[in-house]
Amino acid sequence: MTASAINIVSAQPVPTPATRPHSIAPILTASGISKRFGKLEVLRDVDITLRRGCVTAVVGPNGSGKTTLIKSLLGLVRPDKGHITFDGSDVGPEDVAYRARIGYMPQSARFPEHLTGREVLAMLRDIRQASQDSIDNSLIDLFALEPELDKPLHTLSGGTRQKLNAASAFLFRPDLIVLDEPTAGLDPVASGVLKDKVDAAMAEDVAGLLTSHIVSELEALADDIVFLMEGRVCFAGSVSELKDRAGQNRLDRAIAHLMTNPHS
Amino acid sequence: MSTLTTGPAFRLLNYELRDVVRSKWAIGYAIFFLLITDAFFRFSGGGEQVVLSLINVVLILIPLVSLVFGVGYLYNAREFTELMLAQPVRRRDLFLALYGGLVLPLALGFVLGVTLPFAWHGAAAVHAMPLVKLLIAGVLLTASFLAIAILLAVRFDDRVKGLGAALFIWLFLAVVYDGIVLLIAYTFSTYPLETPMLLLTALNPISLARVLLLLSVDVAALLGYTGAAFEKFFGNGIGSVLALSALLLWALIPLFLAYRRFVRKDF
DSSP states (O other): OHHHHHHHHHHSOOOOGGGSOOOOOEEEEEEEEEEEETTEEEEEEEEEEEETTOEEEEEOSTTSSHHHHHHHHHTSSOOSEEEEEETTEEOOTTOOGGGGGEEEEOSSOOOOTTSBHHHHHHHHHHHHTOOGGGOOOHHHHHTTOGGGTTSBGGGSOHHHHHHHHHHHHHTTOOSEEEEESTTTTSOHHHHHHHHHHHHHHHHTTOEEEEEOSOHHHHHHHOSEEEEEETTEEEEEEEHHHHHHHHTOSSHHHHHHHHHHOTTO | OHHHHHSHHHHHHHHHHHHHHHTSHHHHHHHHHHHHHHHHHHHSSSHHHHHHHHHHHHHHHHHHHHHHHHHHHHHHTHHHHHHHHTSSOOHHHHHHHHHHHHHHHHHHHHHHHHHHHHHHTTOTTTTHHHHHHHHHHHHHHHHHHHHHHHHHHHHOSSHHHHHHHHHHHHHIIIIIHHHHHHHHHHHTTTSOOHHHHHHHHHTOHHHHHHHHHHHHTTOGGGGGGGHHHHHHHHSSHHHHHHHHHHHHHHHHHHHHHHHHHHHHOOO
16 A cells, blocks of 8 residues: 555655755754763764755764764754754754754654554644644655554554654654654665655755665765764765765765775 | 643653553552552551551662662663654753653552552541651652662663662662661660761661651650650651651752753763
8 A cells, every 4th residue: 555655756756866956045054063972072073054955964984973963963962062053043052942843763763662653643743732734644644654553652563663753753844854764674665655755855945864874865865965984074065076076976986985085 | 830730841741651651560569559558457457557567568669669660761761762852842841751750650559559458448547647657758769769760860871780770779778778777886886876877867768768657656666775866856746847858858859960960961
């Protein structure tokens, strides 16, 4: 039943990264973000700009600071230094309102095990005091989650929970969607649905932030690449600029090249 | 009050409570107190003896369950905590919801589990005073050891360390501490020990609760020669209020420390 759902989505002409109209309006800008955990400098003076209608992918080897950067932008990690603005306004350490406009899909989310999917969605709605009709339920339909919503979460499979995760990230029509290894736990059909949803959101001028180790996913979704190496940005620019800089015409080769020669 | 019942912390608490209650831990806990209180009524004499028997259960079990269940629940809720903090939720509200979601079911489970058998054995009214003191002490111990649990869960990212610290604290306060106090009393038996003993008692919530409860059932003589000092100090109204306040501080201080850490923590 999901296969037919996909056809509905892909029937619409959805722009791929190469054809997306690149708007320049930034939704989130972070500058000079530094963070150390004890002796370890996890982020060093990182700048990142997320533009509307663009997916920015943060890539880098394991331990390069990708997750810490995302968590800093969301306020889960308190940066030691740095400055964040969201849609033109400064984000202070006590500000939480801007997060109402961010949809976050973590690598693996565990909602309270004994709640049902419907209760989790109601909880997220209660937190934002959002009305029922402002909600984007499309992923729930496309993933065919409706029959799963009344079961306690601990009875659902990992993939189904990850679908619920994805659906909840898009639920409130966010201005910024943050996807941390989004398709890691999803089957190919569901990944396809999610990729189409990301494309559709970009067409509506949503900004995207993505981390992934899957090159085909980066290729399919990313407009811009921010390359982190030991907590430092060693490349920021479009995918084609990255390929030029590395002298490689394939993205996987270009990324591998940067990982082995970060200062080239 | 209106912000408390409609505010974001309360809205979150709603879902927290559902989750904890459905986990059946809290219900099992209530049923345990129900069965054991009922059994005490059947196998021992009157209400007074039941309270006396329950005191030991309360002093040993409430700290243990509050610590272990609290720490375990909070480590399980770690990813949920992260997810909530990515929502427009203030850390203060999430903290209160997490703590409230633990305190309310466990305290309520204990209160109902003990009170119901008292009611159906017709002893609730007759032994109202010792029963109420038992309930207050139990609730305060629950609040205090859950506050310590949340402090440990926020302090240690590694759940093995957190659980280990919880068990160590329980073993120390529930078992080892009395031994140390006895040793001090024995070693310095030629000195006037009333004030140091009072201080040592105040430094352990379990000792505080024990003294409060034993005095309430008129067995101060069992406390040995310092019993007289306790009787003099805790036996009157002001002493009881002071002891209760000290027990309350044992809930508030760890809770405040945990809150400060939670608000500044990197998740």
